[in-house]
Amino acid sequence: MSGFVFVTFTLALGIPKERLGVIASIASFACLFQMLGLITLKNIGDKKRYAIRLGVLEPLLLIITVLLLPFLPPGLRFPVLCIAVFVTAAAINLTRPITDDWLASSIPGSLRGRYLGKRMQISSLILILALAGSGFLARQLSKDDPFSYALFLTAGALFGILAAVSLRRAHLPDVPGVDSFSWSAFPGILRNKLFRSCVLINIVYNIPFWFAMPFYQVFYLRVLHMNEIAIAGMLGLYYVFKIMFSPMIGRWISRFGARAIFFWVTIPYLYLFFSFSLCTPERTWPLWLGWIGASLADAAFSLTLTSVLYESIPRSGPRRAYFVANNLFSFAAAGTLTACATLLAEALKDRVLDFGTWHLGQFHILYLICAAALIPLGFGSAFFLPARKRKAQAS
Numbered sequence: 001m002s003g004f005v006f007v008t009f010t011l012a013l014g015i016p017k018e019r020l021g022v023i024a025s026i027a028s029f030a031c032l033f034q035m036l037g038l039i040t041l042k043n044i045g046d047k048k049r050y051a052i053r054l055g056v057l058e059p060l061l062l063i064i065t066v067l068l069l070p071f072l073p074p075g076l077r078f079p080v081l082c083i084a085v086f087v088t089a090a091a092i093n094l095t096r097p098i099t100d101d102w103l104a105s106s107i108p109g110s111l112r113g114r115y116l117g118k119r120m121q122i123s124s125l126i127l128i129l130a131l132a133g134s135g136f137l138a139r140q141l142s143k144d145d146p147f148s149y150a151l152f153l154t155a156g157a158l159f160g161i162l163a164a165v166s167l168r169r170a171h172l173p174d175v176p177g178v179d180s181f182s183w184s185a186f187p188g189i190l191r192n193k194l195f196r197s198c199v200l201i202n203i204v205y206n207i208p209f210w211f212a213m214p215f216y217q218v219f220y221l222r223v224l225h226m227n228e229i230a231i232a233g234m235l236g237l238y239y240v241f242k243i244m245f246s247p248m249i250g251r252w253i254s255r256f257g258a259r260a261i262f263f264w265v266t267i268p269y270l271y272l273f274f275s276f277s278l279c280t281p282e283r284t285w286p287l288w289l290g291w292i293g294a295s296l297a298d299a300a301f302s303l304t305l306t307s308v309l310y311e312s313i314p315r316s317g318p319r320r321a322y323f324v325a326n327n328l329f330s331f332a333a334a335g336t337l338t339a340c341a342t343l344l345a346e347a348l349k350d351r352v353l354d355f356g357t358w359h360l361g362q363f364h365i366l367y368l369i370c371a372a373a374l375i376p377l378g379f380g381s382a383f384f385l386p387a388r389k390r391k392a393q394a395s
Helices: 002-012 018-038 048-071 074-093 094-104 109-139 146-169 184-188 193-223 228-256 258-264 266-279 285-312 321-346 361-385
Strands: 353-357 358-360
Touching: 002 109, 002 193, 002 228, 002 361, 018 109, 018 258, 048 074, 048 094, 048 146, 048 184, 074 146, 094 146, 094 184, 094 266, 094 285, 094 321, 109 146, 109 228, 109 285, 146 228, 184 193, 184 321, 193 266, 193 285, 193 361, 228 258, 228 285, 228 353, 258 285, 266 285, 321 361, 358 361
Parallel strands: none
Antiparallel strands: 353 358
């Protein structure tokens, strides 16, 4: 939902740009269905088939929704979109207790950093190709015609169906003792110091990003007036650098330790937020540089946090409860803060700051606030982990 195709579709429906934060918030709160998925696991016989069917249901619901919305009265479009986002997100969240553990249990502990780095390389390459095609095709469509974008999203959702169906040939490891669920497991989970540190880092570090992310595409399209090809090119370059440096970053995690990685990635993230405030429709190059820096930071942050998370989860016992607990805390925080982002964007709607020749409007100010918040939150969250280097363990 943060892509320029979906954002353009939403704006073409006549939905105010500030309400994109509400849509992102609703999608995050659907994470509560992960708890229901965890509770019902013991009653599910074929867990792989269950995950695949829900994985197919999510894009099917998306297809029905986007094709219906352009024909609804304007007053109904936003509430129907919100309901559809919640239902589709709930469908995919019901599978998360299975799919998260499915991935983690398939990775050899001794190769975790390099494995995750290679996985990021492959997914980034596919995203580059998808962005290039999306940017070119979106450039041919009228931004005022929501139905043409609905057809575009429908085509994309068909790939979602293929992705879910492809899991039929994937092996679901049978990890003993992970299907049992008890509410009494959660206090023990939270007493796991390393796991608790992962949760705290993920929440505290991401606070400024949850305020910023709902409005990335709005800023590109409505403030900088970038066309879809330019946006695709900028984000494609971001993924190119991710591909180039992911293997190196995997080695850095083992060499320098997680705490040092979390500390240093804050610097390129700070520049990214400041670059938003430096840009005008005539000057977008600071943002391009910002996303190049962010590509390295994102790769390092994601690989490091995932490695430490997998290390913190025991090899047996309520493993899936760990993943659900992590996701619940993360998505609940994301849902709350993206809703607050909408309130902040509304409050800044008519605000203007002038610094000499710089004229900062609504979203320029919002990203300056995000930069200011990241300084204590980003650097400070690194200290949730001990300074010593951690050795990889099998999950």
